[in-house]
Amino acid sequence: MQKKYLVNADIIRIIAGFAVVFIHVTDPFLAYPPYYGVGGFPYLILSFLNALSRVCVPLFIMLSGYLLLKPEKTIRIHDFYVRRITRIGIPILFWFSMYFFTLSQTGNHLSFYSLFNSILSVNIGMLYFLIIIFELYIITPLLLIFLKRAGKGSGTAIFIFFIFLTLGLNTITTYLPNTRFLLDGNIFTIFIPFISYYLGGYYLRNITPSSTQRVILLFGLWVILLLTLFSTDNTAVSVVNTQERQFDSINVLIMSILVFILFINNSFIRRCFSKPPALFCIKIVAGSIFGIYLVHQYILMLFNNYTHLNPGNIYSPMLLFVFLKIIAVFAISFGIVAIGRKIPILNKVFGE
Numbered sequence: 001m002q003k004k005y006l007v008n009a010d011i012i013r014i015i016a017g018f019a020v021v022f023i024h025v026t027d028p029f030l031a032y033p034p035y036y037g038v039g040g041f042p043y044l045i046l047s048f049l050n051a052l053s054r055v056c057v058p059l060f061i062m063l064s065g066y067l068l069l070k071p072e073k074t075i076r077i078h079d080f081y082v083r084r085i086t087r088i089g090i091p092i093l094f095w096f097s098m099y100f101f102t103l104s105q106t107g108n109h110l111s112f113y114s115l116f117n118s119i120l121s122v123n124i125g126m127l128y129f130l131i132i133i134f135e136l137y138i139i140t141p142l143l144l145i146f147l148k149r150a151g152k153g154s155g156t157a158i159f160i161f162f163i164f165l166t167l168g169l170n171t172i173t174t175y176l177p178n179t180r181f182l183l184d185g186n187i188f189t190i191f192i193p194f195i196s197y198y199l200g201g202y203y204l205r206n207i208t209p210s211s212t213q214r215v216i217l218l219f220g221l222w223v224i225l226l227l228t229l230f231s232t233d234n235t236a237v238s239v240v241n242t243q244e245r246q247f248d249s250i251n252v253l254i255m256s257i258l259v260f261i262l263f264i265n266n267s268f269i270r271r272c273f274s275k276p277p278a279l280f281c282i283k284i285v286a287g288s289i290f291g292i293y294l295v296h297q298y299i300l301m302l303f304n305n306y307t308h309l310n311p312g313n314i315y316s317p318m319l320l321f322v323f324l325k326i327i328a329v330f331a332i333s334f335g336i337v338a339i340g341r342k343i344p345i346l347n348k349v350f351g352e
Contacts, residue, residue, distance in 0.1 A: 007273050009063055010286035012263050016060050017289035018330060019053035021296050024126075025326045026050045027240045029318075032311035042319045044229075051228045054245050057129060058197045058256035064133065065201025066264065068140055071148035077141045084137040087351055092130050094349040095294050099127055102298070120187050126297060128190060135191035136198050147202065159203050162196035163253070169193055170248040184248075193248045200257060208265040221258045224251055284338065291337030291350030292330065299333045 026046050096119070104110050122128045147155055169183060170193075183189040209217060228244050228251045244251050263269060273282055303325070304310055314321045341347045 005279075005283075006067075007279065007282060008264050008266060008269055009066065010282050011269055011273065012059055012063055012260065013286045013289050014282070015259075015263070016056045016063075017292050019056035019059075020126075020293055021300075021330045021333070022053045022326055023050060023056065024297060024300060025329060026053075026322060029311050029314075029322060030240050042317075045319060046322065048225060048229060050240070051225055051245055051251075052255065054247065054252045055256040055259050057247050058194075058252060059260060060129070061132070061136070061194050061197040062201035062204070062256065062260050064136065065198040066205050067201075069143060069147060069198070069202035071144050075141070075144065080141060081137075084140075085134070088130060088134050088137065090348045091290075091294060091351050092127075092134065095127055095130070096124065098298075099124055121185050122187050122190050126293070128184075129293070131187060132191045132194050136194065139191075139195075143199070156203070159196070159199045162199060166193040166196045166248050166253065167250050170243065170246065170250070173243065173246075173248075196253070197256065200260070204257065204261055205264065207261050208267075209261060214262060214266075217258050217262055221255060221262075224254050224258070227251065228255075285334065288334050288337040288341065288350075291340065292333045294350065295336055296329055296333040299336070300329050303329055303332070 027050070030043070030047055030050055100110060100115060100118075118124055122131060124131075146158070150158070183192050231244055231251075243249055246252065273279060307325075309321055309325050337350055341350055341352055
């Protein structure tokens with residue numbers, strides 16, 4: 001039986017992938033001392049869009065919950081683990097090796113202890129996302145059993161519990177920064193704050209707001225974005241490191257839920273991309289997003305070395321150059337992944 005194609009899910013996937021690239025390109029500009037603290041319209045625009053882009057990883061997690069948490073279907077646990085863990089396991093091994101190899105080439109001395117400690121403490125850059133997905137896959141059969149047997153009230157209660165757990169952990173981090181109670185610094189617990197997003201993909205899947213409700217949701221998203229901008233701690237080293245922009249903050253949690261609801265069952269979006277040419281493009285780009293996530297940091301690094309489009313080298317119009325850089329990094333990453341996905345064996349490192 002052929003699976004029903006979910007174009008809205010792929011649109012969300014593309015938005016999340018582009019948002020990841022946007023964050024990593026714009027963070028250095030927002031953290032650059034001559035820009036940070038001085039501001040100005042270009043800086044404000046970048047900061048605004050950077051804050052909105054923080055929904056990227058939560059959206060990836062919510063999409064996984066949306067696609068995998070279907071208790072009405074029967075799954076074979078053995079087949080589920082073999083398929084999912086094999087699919088994520090090869091990218092983990094390859095990109096971890098790439099990460100530590102690149103680190104060793106930058107003058108860092110790597111011993112077995114430092115490698116082991118980096119992995120245990122999840123000090124592995126953006127690859128932490130692979131660990132989260134891997135661990136969510138492991139608990140998925142248990143969640144499916146729970147969702148199948150639990151009543152609606154019990155399921156909703158556990159969803160709310162994990163939302164408050166996520167927000168509670170963020171509160172502890174914010175007001176007790178020296179505490180050792182940090183789940184995101186341990187490979188065995190890093191996935192726990194993201195269970196709320198994973199379950200959110202399941203519990204929010206059938207919400208279809210009316211046109212009036214969409215306007216209200218958009219207004220709410222605008223308000224949360226403004227609060228995120230104006231509640232930023234101006235004494236922080238840089239705006240990008242403030243708690244308001246972390247994935248476990250109430251700001252990002254609400255924004256992620258609003259964006260997901262606005263897009264997942266949006267009939268207007270479905271109609272806009274219903275034509276075969278549009279669907280073809282969406283499928284090609286969406287199928288490459290996981291690979292783009294993995295490869296874009298290396299493209300960005302090479303781009304910085306050879307173009308020098310970095311903070312301090314870019315002047316007016318700063319916004320134009322920054323957006324051109326974002327588009328270039330995304331497009332080059334997409335080209336490499338699209339080619340790599342066609343090559344046997346190599347396609348496995350991109351999660352095929």
